[in-house]
Amino acid sequence: MIQSTKKRSQKAGLPPGALIHIGDRLEEKSKITVINYGEEDFSKAEVKTPDECAALKGKANVCWVNITGIHEGETIEKVGQIFNLHPLLLEDIMNTDQRPKMESYDSYLFVVLKTLFYDEKEKSAIMEQISIVLGTDYVLSFQERETNIFDPILEHLKNGKGRIRKMGADYLIYSLIDMIIDNYFIILEKLGERVDNLEVQLVTSPKTETLKTIQKLKKEMIFLRRSVWPLREVINSMERGESPLIQSSTYVYLRDIYDHTIQAIDTIETYRDMLSGMLDIYLSSVSYKLNEIMKVLTIVSTIFIPLTFVVGLYGMNFKFMPELKSPWGYPSVLLLMLVISLSMLYYFRRKKWF
Numbered sequence: 001m002i003q004s005t006k007k008r009s010q011k012a013g014l015p016p017g018a019l020i021h022i023g024d025r026l027e028e029k030s031k032i033t034v035i036n037y038g039e040e041d042f043s044k045a046e047v048k049t050p051d052e053c054a055a056l057k058g059k060a061n062v063c064w065v066n067i068t069g070i071h072e073g074e075t076i077e078k079v080g081q082i083f084n085l086h087p088l089l090l091e092d093i094m095n096t097d098q099r100p101k102m103e104s105y106d107s108y109l110f111v112v113l114k115t116l117f118y119d120e121k122e123k124s125a126i127m128e129q130i131s132i133v134l135g136t137d138y139v140l141s142f143q144e145r146e147t148n149i150f151d152p153i154l155e156h157l158k159n160g161k162g163r164i165r166k167m168g169a170d171y172l173i174y175s176l177i178d179m180i181i182d183n184y185f186i187i188l189e190k191l192g193e194r195v196d197n198l199e200v201q202l203v204t205s206p207k208t209e210t211l212k213t214i215q216k217l218k219k220e221m222i223f224l225r226r227s228v229w230p231l232r233e234v235i236n237s238m239e240r241g242e243s244p245l246i247q248s249s250t251y252v253y254l255r256d257i258y259d260h261t262i263q264a265i266d267t268i269e270t271y272r273d274m275l276s277g278m279l280d281i282y283l284s285s286v287s288y289k290l291n292e293i294m295k296v297l298t299i300v301s302t303i304f305i306p307l308t309f310v311v312g313l314y315g316m317n318f319k320f321m322p323e324l325k326s327p328w329g330y331p332s333v334l335l336l337m338l339v340i341s342l343s344m345l346y347y348f349r350r351k352k353w354f
Contacts, residue, residue: 050075061137066140150176
């Protein structure tokens with residue numbers, strides 16, 4: 001389940017740039033993968049220390065360093081020293097409660113994104129932060145935990161498919177952002193199926209669990225909106241920022257992912273509106289069901305009112321009652337009660353009250 005807030009109290013009173021991890025701390029050690037590639041060559045290596053990144057940097061046209069696990073402050077600090085990253089940038093990398101944003105520095109760009117995964121067991125979305133740094137000939141990506149979201153890009157680099165090996169580092173960061181946004185649609189498709197099934201269940205047989213599911217989905221949509229909506233500003237800033245790190249040929253691809261971002265936002269807004277409407281449908285369905293029950297009980301009570309009157313009339317303990325000693329008195333009263341009941345049922349039917 002997506003968490004709305006994360007604890008920041010441990011950073012209170014510390015100076016700016018203090019490397020304190022905010023988020024879920026992992027037991028595993030940070031993993032560093034270095035990918036060097038050009039139009040004719042490709043290499044991938046897992047290094048044990050950040051110092052080895054410096055030795056591998058510059059061996060090809062583009063160097064992509066992927067760090068998995070941002071809870072180790074020493075590792076993040078060392079990587080920052082190697083690539084001359086600002087301390088405030090390193091602080092933002094270790095704070096997983098960041099809003100998606102793009103910041104421009106003298107020799108690099110810093111982008112913070114939110115990636116989504118779907119937990120099939122819990123039937124809910126999981127949100128994690130990915131930070132990306134774009135330099136002249138390098139890209140740094142920082143992930144909270146090891147995932148397979150960038151595996152298709154690694155496969156394209158390894159096999160030399162597409163234009164990614166022919167392009168620069170700016171095209172690589174475009175590919176990473178595009179993969180993250182494409183993954184949004186996979187998650188939204190699964191959530192959309194849940195919304196559709198919930199709508200059918202809501203109309204046919206609304207239950208208390210249905211209301212809980214609506215509230216849970218609505219909360220997830222709010223967090224998704226908070227994660228995806230700022231991404232529009234990020235892509236727009238990259239597209240219109242005229243940074244020397246982004247070539248003119250890459251702007252057309254940035255416009256494409258900007259359109260995809262708008263589509264994702266529209267989908268989230270649609271689901272939010274549907275879930276808000278489902279609350280009204282749930283209340284209406286419960287009210288309608290209660291009205292149906294009350295209508296049946298009212299009809300039964302109305303039929304028994306005259307019957308109760310007849311029974312009460314002949315239940316009086318007077319000695320001299322006209323029908324008291326009549327041999328046909330009891331059957332006559334039963335017949336009268338039956339006629340009254342059938343007459344009332346016929347009248348209700350004519351009025352289409354049931």
